[in-house]
Amino acid sequence: MKVPMLDLSEQYATLRDEMLQTLDEVMKSSRFILGDNVKKLEQDVATYSNVPYGIGVANGSDALHIALQASGITAGDEVITTPFTFFATAGAIARCNATPVFVDIDPVTFNIDPARIEEKITDKTKAIMPVHLYGQCSDMDPIMEIAKKHNLYVIEDAAQAIGATYKGNTVGQLSDAATYSFFPTKNLGAYGDAGMIVTKHEDLAEKMRVIRVHGSKPKYYHHVLGYNSRLDEMQAAILNVKFPHxxxxxxxxxxxxxxxxxxxxxxxxxxxxxxxxxxxxxxxxxxxxxxxxxxxxxxxxxxxxxxxxxxxxxxxxxxxxxxxxxxxxxxxxxxxxxxxxxxxxxxxxxxxxxxxxxxxxxxxxxxxx
Missing domain, CATH: 3.90.1150.10 (Aspartate Aminotransferase, domain 1)
Incomplete structure (x- = not known):
């Protein structure tokens, strides 16, 4: 018997007719960048996360980077995170010219051990980035208590954990922001790269929207150094078909x-x-x-x-x-x-x-x- 790690063919077969119809509608509309499908997905995923704002971006790695940049993380800052995760977590910190500071994990959950965080805090620490590895939330209560005590941002790397909850709270509900990846292998996967940030803070949401379009507002007027990281309309349409399931x-x-x-x-x-x-x-x-x-x-x-x-x-x-x-x-x-x-x-x-x-x-x- 052959047992694959992942097989998306049966999932596609059950959604094929609706998927093709939806994609055809996008092509007929000729609206391919930040259209109605992106807006719908942003609102639906934000509502699903029990926060008011969703910002669609090109991929989960960009979601991390944009969330950090919008939070003011820059050169000389330190961000505490786990060493047991995909490279993008620490890579996003380094791309902000900040320093990833690692903390060992809980042996049961593989997630960051909150009891080890406070000893790593310095006057350069600006944020904590827990990762909800394999689909289970980190222990958020002590993390949020530490963050409040030291006036730190908390950004959840929830690339693997859309739909996970912690003591009745959804991903993103307790923290300043949470990031999702819609890479094809994820629980909610696109047919290419895609990602999203969810947040309860209006000011952060606005900064993220500006950063994802080269830092411009209005168009062609640039007040911050952003980059091109927009959630593709076709990928959003695919995710809108999948999301109800x-x-x-x-x-x-x-x-x-x-x-x-x-x-x-x-x-x-x-x-x-x-x-x-x-x-x-x-x-x-x-x-x-x-x-x-x-x-x-x-x-x-x-x-x-x-x-x-x-x-x-x-x-x-x-x-x-x-x-x-x-x-x-x-x-x-x-x-x-x-x-x-x-x-x-x-x-x-x-x-x-x-x-x-x-x-x-x-x-x-x-x-x-």
């Missing part, structure tokens, strides 16, 4: 995750560390990530059995060559470094069948037995 897809992901956990526990017990949904959280399982010994050998074996897997992320950010000037070394963040050697993500998408899941678990079991 997001909650259903999230529930299917959760059922798949529960089935994985039941099957793995039944066959391997404590040999595999399965994901934990923290009490009060609603986990949307962008990935189903386990921790195992002999991770690389397991991945090779599963590949030979036709099971696709991914390792997110094999090299932590503090050990990336591009950040060598920050002065970090191996051993600085032992929990992160251990996770980077043990974490492996199994196939996860709403259309994954029970038969496919059983085969994946059978293969994992076969390897360890």
């Amino acid at each position: 997001l909650n259903d897809w999230s529930e299917k992901r959760r059922k798949i995750a529960n089935r994985y956990t039941e099957l793995l526990k039944a066959s391997l017990g404590e040999q595999v560390v399965t994901p934990v949904e923290v009490e009060g959280n609603y986990h949307v399982f962008h990935q189903y990530t386990i921790r195992v010994e002999k991770r690389d050998e397991l991945q090779k074996f599963l590949g030979e059995q036709g099971v696709s897997t991914m390792i997110y992320y094999p090299q932590p950010l503090h050990l990336q060559p591009v950040f060598k000037d920050l002065g970090y070394k191996e051993g600085d963040f032992p929990i992160t470094e251990k996770a980077a050697k043990e974490a492996i993500s199994l196939p996860m998408f709403p259309e994954l069948t029970e038969e496919q899941q059983k085969y994946v678990v059978e293969c994992v079991t076969k390897f360890y037995q």
Whole structure:
């Protein structure tokens, strides 16, 4: 049996007629930049996030950068974040000529450990950027308390967590801003690059809108140095077709995750560390990530059995060559470094069948037995 990490073909097949009709309407309208589809998606995603403002941008990486720039992050500033995440998180900080300051993670959730944040705060610290990794929110209450105490911005990297909640609060509801990625593999994915920022602050929203169009307002009059990062009208139209299905897809992901956990526990017990949904959280399982010994050998074996897997992320950010000037070394963040050697993500998408899941678990079991 072949089990892909992700298969978008069945999802497209169920939406194909509506998708083609919607795209045809966009082409007939001849409105391809910041049109009605973008406006609708911005409003719908903002409402979904329980905040008033959504700003569509070209991709999730730009969303992070624009949110930081609108918050006034600039050269000499420091932003506290996690070393266990995709490069874009720290890359956006560095692109503002600011310094990413890393904090080790919680071993259960893989998210930033709030108990380690305050000791890293200096007079240069201007913001905290938690990442809701794999679809589960970071522990936001203590993060927001620290931010309030030290007058810091909080920008949530929610690229993997649209629809996730924390103690009844949606992503973006507690913080100053949150960013989404609509990369095709995400829970709500476009057919190309796309992203969005949501915020409850009108002044930040206005700055973000200006930054995404070369810093101009009105057109051809430039008061800040922005760049071209507009959410494409075609991608917005695609996302508008998909958006009404997001909650259903999230529930299917959760059922798949529960089935994985039941099957793995039944066959391997404590040999595999399965994901934990923290009490009060609603986990949307962008990935189903386990921790195992002999991770690389397991991945090779599963590949030979036709099971696709991914390792997110094999090299932590503090050990990336591009950040060598920050002065970090191996051993600085032992929990992160251990996770980077043990974490492996199994196939996860709403259309994954029970038969496919059983085969994946059978293969994992076969390897360890």
